[in-house]
Amino acid sequence: MKKQRLVIAGSGSTYTMGMMMSLIEEKDRFPLKEIVFYDTDAERQERNAKATEILMQERYPELESFSYTTDKEEAFKEADFVFVQIRTGGLSMREKDEQIPLKHGVVGQETCGPGGMAYGLRSIKDMIQLVNDIRTYAPNAWILNYTNPAAIVAVALKKEFPHDSRLLNICDMPIAIMISYAKILELDVWNLVPEYFGLNHFGWFTKIYDKQGNDHTERLKSLIIEKGFTPEDKEIANDVSWQQTFAQARQMLMDFPEFLPNTYLQYYLYPEQMTAKEDPNRTRARQVIEGRQKRVHNICDQIIEQGTAEAADLHVDIHGVFMVKAAASLAYNLNDRFIVITENNGIISNLPDDAMVEVPSSLTANGPKPFAIGEIPTFYKGLIEGQYAYEKLVTEAYFEGSYQKLIQALTLNRTVISPDKAKAIVDDLIEVNRPYWPNLT
Numbered sequence: 498m499k500k501q502r503l504v505i506a507g508s509g510s511t512y513t514m515g516m517m518m519s520l521i522e523e524k525d526r527f528p529l530k531e532i533v534f535y536d537t538d539a540e541r542q543e544r545n546a547k548a549t550e551i552l553m554q555e556r557y558p559e560l561e562s563f564s565y566t567t568d569k570e571e572a573f574k575e576a577d578f579v580f581v582q583i584r585t586g587g588l589s590m591r592e593k594d595e596q597i598p599l600k601h602g603v604v605g606q607e608t609c610g611p612g613g614m615a616y617g618l619r620s621i622k623d624m625i626q627l628v629n630d631i632r633t634y635a636p637n638a639w640i641l642n643y644t645n646p647a648a649i650v651a652v653a654l655k656k657e658f659p660h661d662s663r664l665l666n667i668c669d670m671p672i673a674i675m676i677s678y679a680k681i682l683e684l685d686v687w688n689l690v691p692e693y694f695g696l697n698h699f700g701w702f703t704k705i706y707d708k709q710g711n712d713h714t715e716r717l718k719s720l721i722i723e724k725g726f727t728p729e730d731k732e733i734a735n736d737v738s739w740q741q742t743f744a745q746a747r748q749m750l751m752d753f754p755e756f757l758p759n760t761y762l763q764y765y766l767y768p769e770q771m772t773a774k775e776d777p778n779r780t781r782a783r784q785v786i787e788g789r790q791k792r793v794h795n796i797c798d799q800i801i802e803q804g805t806a807e808a809a810d811l812h813v814d815i816h817g818v819f820m821v822k823a824a825a826s827l828a829y830n831l832n833d834r835f836i837v838i839t840e841n842n843g844i845i846s847n848l849p850d851d852a853m854v855e856v857p858s859s860l861t862a863n864g865p866k867p868f869a870i871g872e873i874p875t876f877y878k879g880l881i882e883g884q885y886a887y888e889k890l891v892t893e894a895y896f897e898g899s900y901q902k903l904i905q906a907l908t909l910n911r912t913v914i915s916p917d918k919a920k921a922i923v924d925d926l927i928e929v930n931r932p933y934w935p936n937l938t
């Protein structure tokens with residue numbers, strides 16, 4: 498098995514240490530010869546890097562080299578894989594994405610509605626630059642991207658790099674939801690075979706089988722409705738916000754029992770309820786700054802101070818494991834089936850070919866090979882078409898510098914609808930996003 502040279506772009510991320518634990522856990526499936534950290538913020542990168550250096554000496558002695566840099570050539574030259582997890586504007590801009598729409602009585606969320614639009618317009622520019630930089634030094638490397646809003650990033654990257662066949666956008670939400678299904682069904686999550694369709698953060702499970710071919714869908718629905726639905730991945734199991742989100746998924750299933758919803762649909766189906774429950778002074782970004790970010794920083798500081806990771810409270814999480822398993826399937830042509838974001842091209846036959854859909858695909862050395870879905874029912878088709886039009890308009894607004902297209906996008910988005918609100922929100926977002934957004938006229 499060829500050993501890989503892996504680059505983590507955005508290595509200062511709060512998810513990096515969990516990713517390292519996942520690489521250690523999966524070292525037989527995805528063996529590495531080298532890990533390189535790349536970030537534009539040297540200080541933020543250094544804490545994770547110094548802790549990783551110690552962790553890898555102890556738990557990955559087979560690794561030939563670990564290094565960190567802010568130099569693009571040093572990072573990307575001869576890379577086999579680049580895992581991308583950047584956040585343009587950081588968590589402080591995420592807080593503004595959440596607070597500004599809330600001020601106008603609208604959902605304030607990282608990837609949904611106006612917050613997702615604002616984040617999208619920031620991410621597109623940096624992601625295009627990053628892909629160009631990677632391609633300059635590593636024309637054949639696999640780029641696996643987690644950067645949000647993955648739906649908009651995927652549409653924009655497809656427009657900018659239409660022929661790049663080694664660029665894959667993924668999201669851990671479907672597999673995180675499946676961990677909860679597995680717990681309810683008393684099965685191993687990797688023994689589940691899902692059928693699923695939609696856009697990123699906007700989709701439905703239509704069937705849950707196991708690898709032996711048994712259909713668990715109706716029993717699963719009944720158990721969720723009877724007993725409730727809770728997050729089970731260790732990273733989110735005890736998080737009150739995620740517990741509320743999973744509880745809401747049960748409500749969605751009761752209201753629309755045909756298919757099992759992605760948790761993110763709560764923002765589009767119950768926008769007033771989601772807005773009312775938020776405290777504008779303590780939105781999710783603040784919770785993450787004082788929660789996950791603080792926790793990860795403390796763990797790293799402790800590892801560095803003690804010179805060992807033996808006592809560190811680090812664990813494997815689904816976020817990291819999913820990326821590593823997907824990479825292994827691409828690297829070694831394993832044909833493993835995962836839900837990923839890919840161009841529609843007739844997979845969902847009554848949706849546009851150019852939509853970037855999220856569907857089960859076999860991951861091969863020649864890229865994702867999605868399984869045919871066929872026609873989807875009118876309700877879902879209607880919802881997806883509106884949401885896809887929003888994603889496309891945001892992307893076009895970026896490339897054309899069009900203010901009008903942003904107003905159209907938010908008017909179409911189920912979290913906004915009112916053109917007056919759309920204008921007021923866009924105007925406020927422009928003020929704080931001047932360093933990041935294109936000029937809009």
Ligand SMILES: NC(=O)c1ccc[n+]([C@@H]2O[C@H](COP(=O)([O-])OP(=O)(O)OC[C@H]3O[C@@H](n4cnc5c(N)ncnc54)[C@H](O)[C@@H]3O)[C@@H](O)[C@H]2O)c1
Nearest residue numbers: 507509510511512536537538582583584643644645668669
């Ligand atoms: N797709 C998914 O399902 C999924 C799941 C979890 C997180 N995410 C995304 O992963 C990303 C990281 O999240 P986080 O909360 O850890 O953020 P974070 O702010 O903690 O980390 C992001 C890192 O990226 C760096 N960065 C910013 N711009 C960069 C650039 N142009 N080049 C290189 N590095 C750059 C920052 O300095 C920072 O260290 C976000 O985009 C988040 O939305 C996606």
Ligand SMILES: O=P(O)(O)OC[C@H]1O[C@H](O[C@H]2[C@H](O)[C@@H](O)[C@@H](O)O[C@@H]2CO)[C@H](O)[C@@H](O)[C@@H]1O
Nearest residue numbers: 645668669670673730732733781785814815816
């Ligand atoms: O609000 P946050 O920053 O806690 O989470 C936002 C992200 O939520 C999803 O990712 C979850 C993931 O589903 C779960 O398995 C676990 O690893 O935690 C992640 C974050 O808590 C979503 O898929 C991402 O796109 C969001 O960025």
Ligand SMILES: [Mn+2]
Nearest residue numbers: 647668669670
């Ligand atoms: Mn996601």
